[in-house]
Amino acid sequence: KQEVTQIPAALSVPEGENLVLNCSFTDSAIYNLQWFRQDPGKGLTSLLLIQSSQREQTSGRLNASLDKSSGRSTLYIAASQPGDSATYLCAVDQAGTALIFGKGTTLSVSS
């Protein structure tokens, strides 16, 4: 059974710092991996989607990498801002259908 783990569970950084969020999964047979953002009391918003054949995806200050063989993904946030404060969730699509989520990393960026 696929399990997705995110470390750390919470992270606090000062504004301007670069940071890395980690995600690991136990079964490398995935279709794709996504990073989502969740703001308090809100739904999830997809940030980046990496297909299984890709190694990384970039969007603005965000860069996500995928190493399927080792079952790892990272989300790199450059020059963090207070507006980046949220919970970041990693999810894998194993069967081309539903997503399996990690429990998330709650990020707090102080000004």
Added chain:
Amino acid sequence: DAGVIQSPRHEVTEMGQEVTLRCKPISGHNSLFWYRQTMMRGLELLIYFNNNVPIDDSGMPEDRFSAKMPNASFSTLKIQPSEPRDSAVYFCASSLVASPETQYFGPGTRLLVL
């Protein structure tokens, strides 16, 4: 587009009562997913539908939970009878069958069972 619409946004009920959560997917989307989020277990898939047909309900925790999708624009998740351990945030998401990875989430229903 209004996005995925869920109602109610908040629900407080007493143990033993019936709870019905509602979802309206994005127009044109033909896959619909129900998730439950708790601190302990994170976000878990309960059930999903393709073209109004339930495909995988293995995540539905107990017979007390049931979900229906009578048409392409409406789905319900019902809990009867409700228990305190059902307290969670319930999310609905929709996508195209051809692009299941691109799911759009609703704002969720925060359920508290006393």
